[in-house]
Amino acid sequence: MHDIRAIRENPADFDAALARRGLDPVSPAVLDIDTARRTCIQSAEEAKAAQNAASREVGAAKARGDEAEFERLRALVAAKKADIARLEEEARAQDARLRDLLLTIPNLPLADVPDGADEAENVELYRRGAPPAFDFTPREHFEIAGVAAGMDFETAAKLSGARFVVLSGVVARIHRALAQFMLDVHTTENGLQETWTPVLVRDEMMLGTGQLPKFGEDSYRTTNGWWLVPTAEVTLTNIVAGEIVEAATLPRRYVAHTQCFRSEAGSAGKDTRGMLRQHQFEKVEMVSITAPGDSAAEHARMTACAEGILERLGLAWRTVVLCTGDMGFGAQKTHDIEVWLPGQNSYREISSVSTCGDFQARRMNARFRPEGGGKPEFVHTLNGSGLAVGRCLIAVLENGQRADGSVLLPEALHPYLGGRTTLTPEGQLA
RNA sequence: GGAGAGGUGGCCGAGUGGUCGAAGGCGCACGCCUGGAAAGCGUGUAGGCGGGAAACCGUCUCGCGGGUUCGAAUCCCGCUCUCUCCGCCA
Numbered sequence: 001m002h003d004i005r006a007i008r009e010n011p012a013d014f015d016a017a018l019a020r021r022g023l024d025p026v027s028p029a030v031l032d033i034d035t036a037r038r039t040c041i042q043s044a045e046e047a048k049a050a051q052n053a054a055s056r057e058v059g060a061a062k063a064r065g066d067e068a069e070f071e072r073l074r075a076l077v078a079a080k081k082a083d084i085a086r087l088e089e090e091a092r093a094q095d096a097r098l099r100d101l102l103l104t105i106p107n108l109p110l111a112d113v114p115d116g117a118d119e120a121e122n123v124e125l126y127r128r129g130a131p132p133a134f135d136f137t138p139r140e141h142f143e144i145a146g147v148a149a150g151m152d153f154e155t156a157a158k159l160s161g162a163r164f165v166v167l168s169g170v171v172a173r174i175h176r177a178l179a180q181f182m183l184d185v186h187t188t189e190n191g192l193q194e195t196w197t198p199v200l201v202r203d204e205m206m207l208g209t210g211q212l213p214k215f216g217e218d219s220y221r222t223t224n225g226w227w228l229v230p231t232a233e234v235t236l237t238n239i240v241a242g243e244i245v246e247a248a249t250l251p252r253r254y255v256a257h258t259q260c261f262r263s264e265a266g267s268a269g270k271d272t273r274g275m276l277r278q279h280q281f282e283k284v285e286m287v288s289i290t291a292p293g294d295s296a297a298e299h300a301r302m303t304a305c306a307e308g309i310l311e312r313l314g315l316a317w318r319t320v321v322l323c324t325g326d327m328g329f330g331a332q333k334t335h336d337i338e339v340w341l342p343g344q345n346s347y348r349e350i351s352s353v354s355t356c357g358d359f360q361a362r363r364m365n366a367r368f369r370p371e372g373g374g375k376p377e378f379v380h381t382l383n384g385s386g387l388a389v390g391r392c393l394i395a396v397l398e399n400g401q402r403a404d405g406s407v408l409l410p411e412a413l414h415p416y417l418g419g420r421t422t423l424t425p426e427g428q429l430a
Numbered sequence: 431g432g433a434g435a436g437g438u439g440g441c442c443g444a445g446u447g448g449u450c451g452a453a454g455g456c457g458c459a460c461g462c463c464u465g466g467a468a469a470g471c472g473u474g475u476a477g478g479c480g481g482g483a484a485a486c487c488g489u490c491u492c493g494c495g496g497g498u499u500c501g502a503a504u505c506c507c508g509c510u511c512u513c514u515c516c517g518c519c520a
Contacts, residue, residue: 041480045489051500052489058500059448074500081500095479244440244477246458367477369440372459376440376477 001102001362004034017108020115020324026105033101037094044087051077051084103213106329107359113333116323122336123323128307129316131340136403140343141394142274145405147171149427151275163264165275170429174396174409175282177416179257179389182284182309186386190305192255192286197235199259200226205238208364210330217265228261233383236287240379241364245289247371250379251298252289255386257282275390276348282389288382291368292358295380299355302384303335306351309387313410315395316340318347332357335384339391343398350391353384397423 007014011027018026054077061070114123141147150171156164167175186192206212206227211219211234220228229235236254245252260283271277286305290298303319310317322334331354338347358378361367367376400407405425414421420429 038480041489045480048490049488055501056449062448062500070500077500246440369458374459 001099001359002105002108003362004030004098004102007031008034014108018105020109020113021106021327022117022325023106026101030098030101030105033094033098037091037098040087040091040094044084044091047080047084047087051080054080100213103207103363107210107327107332107356109324109327110333110355110357113327114321114323115325117325119322119326121323122320122326125319125321125335127316127318129311129314129340131316132342132399134342134401134403138342138345138398138401140274141397143343144397144401144407145425146407146423146427147397153275160279162272163277163279165278169427170423171393171397171427173417173429174413174423175389175393177413178392178396179282179284180416181312181412182386182389182392183255183257185309185312186255186284186286186305190253190255190308192253192305195236195239195254195256197232197239197256197258199229199232199235199261201229201234201238202226204364205234205241208238208241209234209360210328210363214329218263220261220263229258230262231260231283231383231385232256232258232285233287236285237289237360237381237383238364240289240361240366242366244367244369244376245379247291247368250289250291250368251294254287254289255284257284257389274394276394278390284386284389286353286384286386289366290380290382291370292377292380295355295357295382298380298382299333299335299353302382302386303337303353306337306353306384306386309392310337310339310350310395312412313392313396314412315399315410317350328352328354330354330356330359332359337387339395341395341398342401348391350395351385351387353382355380355382357381 002014007027007030011031015025015027018024054073058070058073058077061073114121116122142151142153150167150169152166152168153164156166159166183194187194200222203212203225206216206219211227211230219230222228227234235258236256239254240252260281262279262281264277264279267277275281286302288295288298288302307317307319317337317339320336320338322331322336327334334352334354336349337351337353339350340346341348357380360381361378366379366381368379369376396410396413397407400409400423402408407423409417409421409423411421417429422430424430
């Protein structure tokens, strides 16, 4: 959410930043409401001040036993009561109106984010690692013999429908190993705090991170009103919601391995084969809470943490910075990390690392007390996948495949697989 | 699911319908003391909103929302969350 004062002081800059996202100016509407709101607040407060003053006099009259004066003042105050209630109600309504509008406005891009309309205008920063060479045509993950034995879409469709999968045997184990491996690296080498959170959350949490009020249709809601989180960003970031934390406890770096749930509304027909795009998937998510001055460095650090996983797995990737038109609602700047998938002959997103500035912090009222005391300030929040486990499984399988339908597994995973190195065409470990 | 107890500042914790944004403590900041530190002593220390160049002023906030009252942290009603016991349960 945006600072109304910042908009008030510089509406032109605000609208210009929104224009970079391809949005029409909103500051006129915002300022109209803000003006009305402030007028209402002033009237209501003046009325209230008058009542409070009269009330004190009433008390004094009563105390000195002046019954006539007491009755006169009492009647006076009582007569004003309805007026005050009306003014206060009006002020509240205007305030709510402003908040409701502000909650629908996305974050502003940082100055160094490239302008662009959609993903075609994202800018590649660099490529790392070499895509493997094959002397045969590499298959998509679900076509590899050794994989097909443990990846069952028919049964999943029977159980749940499209965009679900049943993993079994060695494939399920590799999937599990990947998540364990990521957590181990992040906790022991990157200094992130392992965390386990609910995946069912209240409305306010989805509001805090920005899924609500605009994107409710992308997530699932239970009949009693909980939301199934689309990412652990929701729970990890909201850990500091409503808090004032000490500066000395920053930065806070969390990592969690959770299930994620997405309706994939609007992705009909996209990535329908294989397990690239599922309604339910696992992700290892990183979240950092920092002081304002530290978020830029933290963004680079977090990007490196995500890339480190790919590097250890021997996968090739490219890192792109999203253009203004492709960024998510809450982001100021986003790095997408795209892993090489031989079966698709392309790079596909496996991680998205965003810095949100104080945008989410304002929505969830998350603050810190600066060193040496002073007024609380909003924290900065960042989030990034480290990594999407299902997509990482796909990448490992497709990149390690051999002509006979077996898969050579990355060395980093061997300790998690009893020291064995290969998925055989029959779906066994060897 | 049943019964009970309780939500007060950054944290802990007191609070009689009226000068209560609220005792006390912890923490923190500054000062004194010290060769330096600790301890000790003293002083200060909530947040939001509105107005103001500022000093400062006003207003709201004791879980949330209503009500009673001239006046509510305090009384009444509803909601919500937490805890305890019982039941059920992975």
